[in-house]
Amino acid sequence: MTDPTNDPEARPVADHDESLQHTHGPYYGDFGGRFVPEALIAALDELDVEYRRAVADPEFRAELDRLQREYTGRPSPLTEVPRFAEHAGGVRVFLKREDLNHTGSHKINNVLGQALLVKRMGKRRVIAETGAGQHGVATATAAALLDLECVVYMGEEDTERQALNVARMRLLGATVVPVKLGSRTLKDAINEALRDWVANVDDTHYLLGTVTGPHPFPEMVREFHKVIGQEAREQVLDRAGRLPDVVVACVGGGSNALGIFNAFLDDDVRLLGLEAGGDGVDTGRHSARFSGGAPGVLHGARSYLLQDEDGQTLPSHSVSAGLDYPSVSPIHAWLHDTGRAEYRPVTDAEAMEAFRLLCRTEGIIPAIESAHALAGALVVGRELAASGKDDAVVLVNLSGRGDKDVATAARWFDVVDEQDIAKAATTEGSSL
Amino acid sequence: MSGATGTTRTADTGFTAGRTGARLAELRAEGRGALVGYLPVGYPTVERSIEAARTMVEAGADVIEIGVPYTDPVMDGPTVQRAVEAALEGGTRVRDVFRLVSAVADLGVPALVMTYWNPVLRYGPDAFARDLAQAGGAGLITPDLIPDEADAWLAASDAHDLDRVFLVAPSSTPERLAATSAASRGFVYAASTMGVTGERTTLGGGAERLVAATRDAGAEHVCVGLGISTGAQAAEVGRFADGVIVGSALVRTLLDDAPFAQQLEALSGLTAQLADGVRSARSGA
DSSP, X not given: OOOTTTOGGGSOSSOOOSOGGGXXXXXXXXXXXXXXXXXXXXXXXXXXXXXXXXXXXXXXXHHHHHHIIIIIOOSOOEEEOHHHHGGGTTOEEEEEEGGGSGGGBTHXXXXXXXXXXXXXXXXXXXXXXXXXXXXXXXXXXXXXXXXXXXXXXEEHHHHHHTHHHHHHHHHTTOEEEEEOSTTSSHHHHHHHHXXXXXXXXXTEEEOOOSSOSSTTHHHHHHHHHTHHHHHHHHHHHHHHSSOOSEEEEEOSSSHHHHHHHGGGTTSSOEEEEEEEEEEEGGGTEXXXXXXXXXXXXXXXXXXXXXXXXXXXXXXXXXXXXXXXXXXXXXXXXXXXXXXXXXXXXXXXXXXXXXXXXXXXXXXXXXXXXXXXXXXXXXHHHHHHHXXXXXXXXXXXXXXXXXGGGHHHHHHHTTOSOHHHHHHHHHHHHHHO | OGGGOOOEEOTTTOOEEOHHHHHHHHXXXXXXXXXXXXXXXXXXXXXXXXXXXHHHHXXXXXXXXXXXXXXXXXXXXXXXHHHHHHHHHTTOOGGGHHHHHHHHHHTTOOEEEEOOHHHHHHHOHHHHHHHHHHTTOOEEEOTTOOGGGOHHHHHXXXXXXXXXXXXXXXXXXXXXHHHHHHHOBSOEEEESSSSOSSOOSOOOSHHHHHHHHHHHTTOSOEEEEXXXXXXXXXXXXXXXXXXXXXXXHHHHTTTSSSOHHHHHHHHHHHHHHHHHHHHHTTTTO
């Protein structure tokens, strides 16, 4: 009998073993699937087969491990933050420092995995979508490293808001295409990337940046990010002498959250995902798919979705561009419906308060996305302390660093004159 | 309404011809393919999209494909995107499609609705099928729904006796061509090239090969869309396909700043040119 772990084709596709960590697509409960044009199905089938072969191939794994170690800087450290934790009911808070990865966020984990896969498949061009620019920068970085042509689609509104990340991608040799149709944000960048892919699928891979989209993307992107939780689980066991009580992460598409949740799915550990509550879920200006959306299909997968009564996608809102997306991973939708993970909204104001607090108490400037997770940690820490568990351990995924958000934060806290920001950005931009 | 006859099934392949299929069979007997013309409902307004559809029928369109405006049309190029965006901004609702369907059906022409899946999912696939059948619609064309994901739609279209037009592409494997042909009713929509909707100067030989392969895989009727914009192209495709599907080129006649009457004239002229192309395709010329 062949060992199923060594024979990728023998592995079940729509079934799973007892561990929740290895659940295979295309469906996760009622969610997932492949709601895409027929023209893409052959490429998705090829990707599925090649991805399974690659992750079962020791040579591929060794090369990815080497890049993670020598290029990304893995393992990322675990930092205990006692001064911050004083504001979280006095529980112990540990940060998984994905912000210290090369390119400044967890995004590089998935990008390197997929880019190596692209080389293996013999394709020479990658396309990607980006909102704030983090995934675009990571993709442009991997494309430079592995000699791939790179085109990044970015909503025109986002190219204006994130001009420095546009410059960064161009310095790395990528072509950045501003998307002028629709709402001119991340959702429309994905639409345009899908249109490009349909037309150029022969030589092009769509390097999707999160755990959503058509099968096998959710499963594959989870695979490349699960290292976050694997490392963090060992690090917490080593430092705290036990598993954490709660693991906390922000959820846009959901890649950093799934990356850290996955290793804990079979443990008796609470998993808490924080969505962007924007101005507040009751205002309608938010990105809270679980508390403000309903199941539907967008960008290839069935999941929770912000939509109107006609099934038209509703615009999302958040101070954080990386969480500003109207749908969410089908794997999170499944974890939500099964109750294995819980999801709560965090408003812009709550996230920015947590942002300020981490800066002042620990000397770490987080990405505003990650600040949503920090806000969740403050709340859940106080709840735990109030219920008598003041020795609780809370693990937070600090998914990215805040350099890209300095202008937004400076404006929010009114610490710099508006004109000075504009001038500084222009000067910095031209000197690049 | 000779087009709206019942369902016929070809026993050996499992492929079934619904109401659109019956019309295509009639036209085949006449020695020509069909001109399938696309317009989104609600552009420039619901009333005017009804007038535009009527104009296309009068100028020679054999089947009308009515688009449901959607916020995220990933299979559409800039021309159709601009029109559906304007339709949505103008307040077009999904249910408005049934008014246009009804107007087209009254003219004795099969009315197929082209829609992305989420609006139907939200409406409820069975409720949508019921209301579409009640309006006299022939069925649905579903650009982002493959048969593998279509259980709810297969059941609803059976229950309400509607066509279901799935797409095949140059990248489709023989296995998928067979499965898609078996699941389709009315015709199979062959995408002429890899890409989204929009006008193209050359079509290449891929479309003819794809039509042949789809027929070999069991499809009774195969219509070709994507990129066709001129009478000459319609004639070229009409030679080997059961139908020639034109969208962006027709929509473009309504996108400029000219008065609506003038736009209708342009729409009528282009439709007639395309209809001539389809009619001349197999005349031995």
